[in-house]
Amino acid sequence: MTSITDPKMSDMFANAMREIHNKHLKAHEEIIDTTVELCQSHRQFVKSALDTSLKKCKEDEMLFETIQTFKKDLQHKNTSLKEKQHAISEVISEVQQKEMQKDILIRKIEKLKEEHAKRRDLIKSQNKANKDRLRNLQKARLVFQDHLGLEIRTIQGKTQLVKGEKLQFVFRHINPADQDSAYVVTMGLKEDGSYQIVSSDPSLECLPDLEKRLQETNNLQAFLANVRKEFISQARC
Template identity: 50%
Template sequence: MASIKDLDVGEKFSSKLEEIRTKLLSQAMGEMLNEATVEFCQAHKQYMKSVLDTCSKKCREDETMFETIQAYTEELKRQNSIMRERSGERPEILGSIQDKESHKELLIQKIEKLKQEQSKNRELIHSQNKANKDRLKNLNKIKEIFQERLSLEIRKIQGEKLQFIFRNINHKNPQSAYTFLLRINEDGVYQIISCDPPLAQMDHLERRLQETNNLSAFLANVRKEFVALHNPPKTA
């Protein structure tokens, strides 16, 4: 009987030991779980902090990018507005440029025409100067001839004017002067300015001189007219 009781005690003791072992194992597992949980929580916090920092940085970068995009968009709108305004002004600008080009062409044509006219005028002036020199040369020859034969004196007065003085016209007064004033105008044409005493045929003689340019014949005819003043034609 004593041995049976001892067997129950053994079972109880084994059961008690199992209970203690289970309790200790549970405590050990709890402590391990708590430590793992703490480490996990700390690691999770660090991870979440890193994620939050990354997200915050990304958000700031996105905000900066959005602000830049918005600025670019506003600038693009402004440039488009300027382009539209300039597009509206373009026809006027092109029209102004075309008008200036047309005006420039007209000016060039006028300048060329003036150059041609100037060249012609230079040639004409040169030709007239040469003709006048030839006339003056002839006048000098005529002067010598008429001074010797017809008692003619020629004086240069006021530039291009010449005074012709005839003497020995009036036999009663040989030194009495009979004069006329002649000039050569810009076109190289002979013109009688005055005559003393007046001759009725002077206008006719002037036209003949302009037609023929024969000054010698003109002077001879003028002298005849002066002589005729003192020797009128006899009537029948």
């Protein structure tokens, strides 16, 4: 067994310790290098994660802003839609009212057409009656004017009660003492085509009764004959 006091042994031990120390030092350096690499890798990972997180945060903020913009746009569209629906409802209501007014106008027009047709028939009837009365007047004129000295005058009514064209029947040969003395009855036509006695000169108390009989019989010749008789009766009193 070699003694520890052997110088060779001491060198061998020193060399062995140096090798062990170098191995440990190398291992330590490797650990340090590995740690540095891990630290750098960790820093890069943290930096990458931080960048990714910041990017994701910005993207989330943009997404949130986009969502808020969409919400506001949706609210605006909903408000606009409600306004349009209200406007449509008003238009529909207005159209319905116009349809009702249209129906009312159509009914009024139909009623006016019916009234116009009735008025037209009435005018035709009145024109026919007026033509008949004109023929009666012409016959009466021939009878009374040629044989009894009757004069027929056309006058224009000027008062509120007597408007339009009127006829005056002037009777002569009534008073034996004065054959040229004039006895006058004035008459016209009402809106319905019936005769209207306006006045007589001199006044006859029975004139309303004679007018009523004329309305009933529509016999103008008989009316004039009766008026003449009343004038003669009054002149002889």
